[in-house]
Every structure is written in C-alpha cells, then in structure tokens.
Amino acid sequence: MTFDAAAWLPDDLIERIRGRAAQVDHDNVFPQEDLDELAAAGYLSILVPSALGGGGLGLAEASLLQQRLATAAPATALAINMHLVWTGVAKVLADRGIDDLRFVQEGAVRGEVFAFGISEAGNDLVLFGSDTVAEPLADGGYAFTGTKIFTSLAAVWTNLGLHGLDTTSADAPQLVYAFVPRSDAVVTRDDWDTVGMRGTQSRTTELHSAVAPADRVVRRVAPGPNPDPIVFGIFSVFEILLGSVYTGLARRALDLAVATAKTRTSKKSGTTYAQDPDIRWRIADMGLRYDALPTELASIARDVDANAPHGPRWFTLLSGVKHRAVVMAKSVVDDAILVAGGSSYFTRSELGRLYRDVLAGQFHPSDPESAHATAASAWLGPLES
Numbered sequence: 001m002t003f004d005a006a007a008w009l010p011d012d013l014i015e016r017i018r019g020r021a022a023q024v025d026h027d028n029v030f031p032q033e034d035l036d037e038l039a040a041a042g043y044l045s046i047l048v049p050s051a052l053g054g055g056g057l058g059l060a061e062a063s064l065l066q067q068r069l070a071t072a073a074p075a076t077a078l079a080i081n082m083h084l085v086w087t088g089v090a091k092v093l094a095d096r097g098i099d100d101l102r103f104v105q106e107g108a109v110r111g112e113v114f115a116f117g118i119s120e121a122g123n124d125l126v127l128f129g130s131d132t133v134a135e136p137l138a139d140g141g142y143a144f145t146g147t148k149i150f151t152s153l154a155a156v157w158t159n160l161g162l163h164g165l166d167t168t169s170a171d172a173p174q175l176v177y178a179f180v181p182r183s184d185a186v187v188t189r190d191d192w193d194t195v196g197m198r199g200t201q202s203r204t205t206e207l208h209s210a211v212a213p214a215d216r217v218v219r220r221v222a223p224g225p226n227p228d229p230i231v232f233g234i235f236s237v238f239e240i241l242l243g244s245v246y247t248g249l250a251r252r253a254l255d256l257a258v259a260t261a262k263t264r265t266s267k268k269s270g271t272t273y274a275q276d277p278d279i280r281w282r283i284a285d286m287g288l289r290y291d292a293l294p295t296e297l298a299s300i301a302r303d304v305d306a307n308a309p310h311g312p313r314w315f316t317l318l319s320g321v322k323h324r325a326v327v328m329a330k331s332v333v334d335d336a337i338l339v340a341g342g343s344s345y346f347t348r349s350e351l352g353r354l355y356r357d358v359l360a361g362q363f364h365p366s367d368p369e370s371a372h373a374t375a376a377s378a379w380l381g382p383l384e385s
Contacts, residue, residue: 003061005068008046013037014072021073024199025353028192030155031199034076035113043080045108047087049094052102053109059088059237060301063244067294070248071255074357075199077245082116082152083108086161088237093229095307100218100230104179107159114179115157117148117205118234119365126365127163127231128224132207134164134176140214142166142176144207150363154188154203159216162207165223177219177230178212185210196356232314236304239318239366240297243325246361247293250329253354254286257336264341279339286332293325316378319366326361333358 017034024031038044047062048054057065062084070077087108090101104114120131132146144164151160159179166174180186187206192198221228261273261283273279300321303310310317333354337344344351362368377383 003064005064008041008043008055008065009068013041014068017069017076018072021076021199022348022350022353024073024075026347028198030201031073031076031079032156034073035080035156038080039111044083044111044113045087045105047084047091048105048108049091052105054105058301058305059091059240060298060305062088063240063297063301066241066244067248067251070245071252073199074245074249074354075197077248078197078360079152079200079202081241081245083114084241085116085234085237086114088241089230089233092233092237092304095305096229098229103216112158113153113156115151115153115160117151117160117162119148119150120146121149124370127234128226130163130165130175132162132164134166134178135209136166136169137211140217142178142212142217143209144178144180144212145209146207148205148207150202151188151205152200152202154192154201154205158182160186160205166220173223174220175223176217177221179216179218180207180210180212183210195359196353197360235315236318239322240301240304242361242364243293243297243322246325246329246358247290247297249354249358250290250293250332253329253333253336253351254283254290256351257283257286257339260340273339282335282339286335289328290332293328296321296324313378316375319371319374322364322366323368323371326364329358329361
C-alpha cells in the first residue's frame with residue numbers, strides 16, 4: 001500500500017508553511033506558527049509507536065514526510081529534523097530491544113521538543129569524542145560544561161540531547177549521552193545571522209554545569225569508533241533525515257524550474273523555454289540526478305527499520321546517501337537558477353532563497369572529507385600506519 005504523505009501534511013498546511021517561509025527568512029526568526037501547526041497535527045510524534053500515542057510510522061515514511069515539508073520551507077524541515085532525530089533514535093533502540101529513550105517517545109507525544117546538542121567547534125570526531133566536560137554527580141546524574149554549536153530549535157526546545165566526556169570515573173574516559181532541561185545553567189547566544197537556513201535558529205549553546213538527572217543519562221560508551229546502538233541510531237537517523245530535507249529542497253527547485261520553463265517566452269523563438277532544446281536538456285539532467293535519491297533514501301531507511309545485516313557497510317551507506325543528496329541538491333538548484341534567469345538573483349525570489357539554504361548541506365556531518373574517507377576505508381581498507 002502506497003504511503004500517503006498528504007494525509008499527514010495536507011496541501012493547505014504545506015501552502016501555509018510555504019507562504020510564511022520568505023518572511024521567516026527575511027526577519028531571521030524561528031517559524032513558531034509552523035511548529036504550532038505541525039505539533040497540533042501530531043507531527044512531533046510521527047516516529048513514536050501508536051501504542052504510546054504516536055503516529056507509528058517508520059523511518060522510510062518519515063523520510064518522505066520530511067521531503068514534502070522541505071518543499072515548503074527547508075529551514076522549518078531542518079529544524080524539525082533535529083527533534084525527529086531523537087524520536088528516531090528512540091525507535092531504532094526500541095526496535096532492537098533497548099528502551100532507554102522511552103521518556104523521549106512519551107515526551108514527544110505530550111508536545112515536548114527535543115533538540116540536538118552534539119556539534120562542537122573544531123570537533124571533527126563528532127560522535128566519537130567531545131570537548132564538553134561531563135562531571136559525574138553523587139546521585140548518578142551528570143553536570144555538563146562546554147559549548148555546543150548549530151543547536152537548531154534553540155528558541156523552543158524543552159530538552160537538549162547531548163554528549164560530553166567523563167574523565168574522572170573509575171572506567172574513564174567515557175562518552176556520556178544524556179538530556180538536560182532548560183535552566184539558568186544553559187545559555188543560548190543570540191548569534192544566528194547566516195546566509196541561509198535562517199529559520200532553524202541554530203544558535204550556539206553554552207553549558208555551565210547543566211545537570212542531566214540520573215534518569216536522563218542514557219548511555220556511557222568508550223570514545224572513538226564504537227558499535228554501540230546509540231551511535232548507530234544517531235548516525236543512521238541523522239544522515240537519512242538530512243538527506244531527505246535536501247532532496248525535498250531539490251524537488252522544489254526542479255518544480256520551480258519546470259514551471260518557469262513552461263511560462264517564460266523567448267523573444268528570439270517566440271516559444272516557451274520548455275521548447276528550447278538546451279533548456280529541455282538541462283531540466284532533463286536535473287530530473288535524472290534527482291530521481292535517484294528518493295528511491296535510495298527509501299531503501300536505506302527501510303533497511304534501518306528492518307535491522308538489515310549490513311554490518312560494517314552501514315557507515316558507508318549512510319554517509320554516502322547524505323553526501324549524494326547534498327551534492328545533488330546543490331547542482332539541481334544551480335541549474336534551476338540558470339533556467340529561471342536573472343530574476344532568481346533578487347532576494348524576493350524563492351529560488352534565490354533555496355540557493356542560500358542549500359549551501360548549509362555541506363556543513364552537516366558527514367562532510368565530504370569524512371564521507372570519502374569512510375568510503376575509501378570500505379573499499380581499500382584502512383590507511384597503513
């Protein structure tokens with residue numbers, strides 16, 4: 001049975017979100033109305049099992065929905081992604097018999113918003129290390145001190161999922177994954193003034209002994225490459241949903257290029273650009289590049305849902321799909337602008353905004369260097385020491 005994304009994100013909701021996107025970008029504000037409408041529609045809990053009051057969807061369906069949402073407002077989709085990552089990780093763990101993130105699932109049903117606090121300036125280890133100090137407390141909780149960057153949903157989150165390094169416990173060093181609530185120990189800088197993806201409000205977050213209670217300390221794992229399910233859960237959901245957002249952005253750029261070609265008339269030929277052989281080739285090439293990604297995302301998302309036995313290949317597959325989605329999206333937007341012509345250079349142009357938004361894709365893990373290093377190791381083996 002074909003999944004009906006419009007049942008979760010109806011056309012009228014998509015158009016309202018699309019209608020607000022330009023102003024959100026112009027004003028550099030968080031799209032609160034988008035979040036309110038999505039929360040009212042149950043979107044924050046789409047990956048939570050129906051038995052817990054959620055939507056009961058799989059990662060493959062969430063990928064389709066994020067693609068659809070990104071056609072309306074990429075920044076809104078990217079911000080919501082970071083909440084869906086944690087509900088997706090909860091699903092990945094639960095599907096493998098680990099119930100450590102049940103509180104995330106129950107919280108999402110209640111309308112709580114979970115943000116993603118992993119990225120740190122200069123930390124190219126990402127999930128395999130942290131510059132944030134995780135200080136163990138007597139009651140089993142942890143106090144976190146450090147700085148996280150690109151904290152999407154900064155204006156609205158109720159819980160921040162993060163990691164830090166415990167260097168003092170008997171089994172140290174250990175990476176600690178936990179969730180902290182908003183408090184005076186968490187400072188959000190007002191520093192989000194970027195080229196694109198402005199509605200995400202992915203501000204810098206300072207942690208000053210921010211406490212995660214013992215029941216919100218999810219996992220302690222050794223630093224470095226680690227097969228722990230939480231590492232796989234974060235990496236898999238993060239990469240798939242990121243790829244989904246940029247694939248949806250590319251679809252919108254392609255649709256705009258097609259609409260422009262059908263309505264823009266050449267003075268030279270007297271026909272629409274849709275009849276120009278060069279424009280037809282360009283749009284065909286855009287379509288050929290785009291078509292591969294929705295299918296690839298669906299396939300790998302279904303494999304995560306089904307716990308497919310890809311073993312060590314998982315990390316190449318996951319970093320690869322994100323990398324290909326971002327590269328494809330950038331090239332499609334570039335060509336869409338060439339089809340549309342000089343009008344896309346104005347800030348009022350939706351294509352101009354998509355051009356700025358798509359640039360953010362290269363900064364998300366896995367970056368091109370990491371994706372290629374992972375693929376090289378998979379095909380050639382590790383570098384010789």
